[in-house]
Amino acid sequence: MRAVRLSVVTATATVAALAAVTGCTEKGSSGGSDGVINVTATDTKCDVSKKEFPAGHVELAIENKGSKVTEVYILFPDDRVVTERENIGPGTKQRVTAEVKAGDYTIACKPGMKGDGIRQAVKATGGSTAKRDPRLDKAVAAYRTYVQAQADETLPLAETFAKAVKDGDIEAAKKAYAPSRIGWERTEPVAESFGDIDPKVDVREDGLEDGQDPATDWTGWHRLEKSLWKDKKLTARDSELADQLITDLKDWQNRVGKAEITPTSMANGAKELLDEVATGKVTGEEERYSHTDLVDFKANVEGAEKSYELLKAVAKENDPALVTELDKQFAALNTLLDKYRTDDSKQAQYDFTSYDKVGDADRKELSDAVNALAEPLSKLAAAVVVK
Numbered sequence: 001m002r003a004v005r006l007s008v009v010t011a012t013a014t015v016a017a018l019a020a021v022t023g024c025t026e027k028g029s030s031g032g033s034d035g036v037i038n039v040t041a042t043d044t045k046c047d048v049s050k051k052e053f054p055a056g057h058v059e060l061a062i063e064n065k066g067s068k069v070t071e072v073y074i075l076f077p078d079d080r081v082v083t084e085r086e087n088i089g090p091g092t093k094q095r096v097t098a099e100v101k102a103g104d105y106t107i108a109c110k111p112g113m114k115g116d117g118i119r120q121a122v123k124a125t126g127g128s129t130a131k132r133d134p135r136l137d138k139a140v141a142a143y144r145t146y147v148q149a150q151a152d153e154t155l156p157l158a159e160t161f162a163k164a165v166k167d168g169d170i171e172a173a174k175k176a177y178a179p180s181r182i183g184w185e186r187t188e189p190v191a192e193s194f195g196d197i198d199p200k201v202d203v204r205e206d207g208l209e210d211g212q213d214p215a216t217d218w219t220g221w222h223r224l225e226k227s228l229w230k231d232k233k234l235t236a237r238d239s240e241l242a243d244q245l246i247t248d249l250k251d252w253q254n255r256v257g258k259a260e261i262t263p264t265s266m267a268n269g270a271k272e273l274l275d276e277v278a279t280g281k282v283t284g285e286e287e288r289y290s291h292t293d294l295v296d297f298k299a300n301v302e303g304a305e306k307s308y309e310l311l312k313a314v315a316k317e318n319d320p321a322l323v324t325e326l327d328k329q330f331a332a333l334n335t336l337l338d339k340y341r342t343d344d345s346k347q348a349q350y351d352f353t354s355y356d357k358v359g360d361a362d363r364k365e366l367s368d369a370v371n372a373l374a375e376p377l378s379k380l381a382a383a384v385v386v387k
Contacts, residue, residue, distance in 0.1 A: 037061065040062075041066055041109055042111070051123065053122070053124060064092055066111055071113045071117075081195060098264050098265070098381070099130045102125060135313055135314055143310055144257065146187070147256050150184075179295075186299045191256070197248060201248045205222070222289075226289050270304035271378050277297050281293045281297040282370060292352070294358075297366075298337055318384070326376050326380070
């Protein structure tokens with residue numbers, strides 16, 4: 001779901017809560033200890049304190065001094081994502097921990113969250129890899145199984161949705177729409193790590209790149225959402241889009257098992273899922289036509305909680321106070337979400353209140369609960385690093 005997101009009820013809180021990750025032109029040799037890269041982002045450049053750094057756990061100390069919301073990536077040479085942060089608000093700071101193997105990388109900064117960004121080659125040096133608690137290898141393996149299962153379970157649900165679209169059955173397509181998105185929303189950071197899949201299946205119209213034509217270049221769930229709820233009609237183009245959605249989701253299903261997953265990427269991905277909630281679901285921007293935002297909201301929280309639960313044992317030893325706080329805030333947010341159920345089902349595909357029926361005061365309450373969880377969750381990656 002890539003777009004520049006403007007919060008309605010949470011603009012100030014969201015900007016303060018959201019994070020950043022790295023930067024672009026070299027600033028010199030100053031700036032922190034061996035494991036820390038200082039990054040200063042503006043609207044026209046990104047300054048990094050180091051173009052070479054030791055492989056292993058790298059701590060990124062970021063400050064956005066520009067006037068635009070930005071996002072920053074560390075990319076493999078083939079543009080797969082090592083780590084990223086979207087929605088880095090002006091004037092905000094955050095420290096992010098990532099696990100980086102020896103090799104060549106690209107740092108890309110995207111003021112305005114558009115285009116390929118300002119790019120620069122960097123290098124992680126040395127043959128060593130990050131030290132890791134053996135329990136974390138099991139956590140990574142379990143999470144890899146989880147994300148594959150989510151992709152596998154998504155396909156039949158998406159095929160049901162696509163068939164309804166192709167049959168011209170608007171009501172059946174509406175009913176199938178939200179359930180078809182749950183597995184994707186639970187594991188979106190992994191899907192986004194490939195770079196090319198997310199823009200095909202989950203982009204909103206305002207997330208299209210400059211020069212792209214919505215009539216020909218906009219594909220995926222949200223384009224079909226618009227046809228179903230706003231246009232209230234299905235055309236031959238929608239049938240083509242339904243087929244394309246399945247093709248792209250099968251690509252995701254086939255590639256997700258090859259994703260680069262580390263304990264820190266799991267932790268950072270959990271934080272990204274909360275950022276997705278804060279900037280798209282709470283504001284009502286994600287599902288602006290269907291108003292099924294709370295289904296996505298719940299799926300994002302479930303995905304974040306899955307990563308946390310797998311990392312929890314190690315995090316508890318390193319930072320017991322953090323785990324206590326995360327347990328508390330996850331429970332509080334889940335309890336709050338339960339208020340908006342419209343049935344008693346314990347399954348993921350339950351119905352929620354249509355988000356256009358949720359007033360500003362309730363949205364503010366949801367926003368506060370998300371921010372209360374996002375802040376400690378941003379510290380989870382550091383809590384699983386072997387000191």
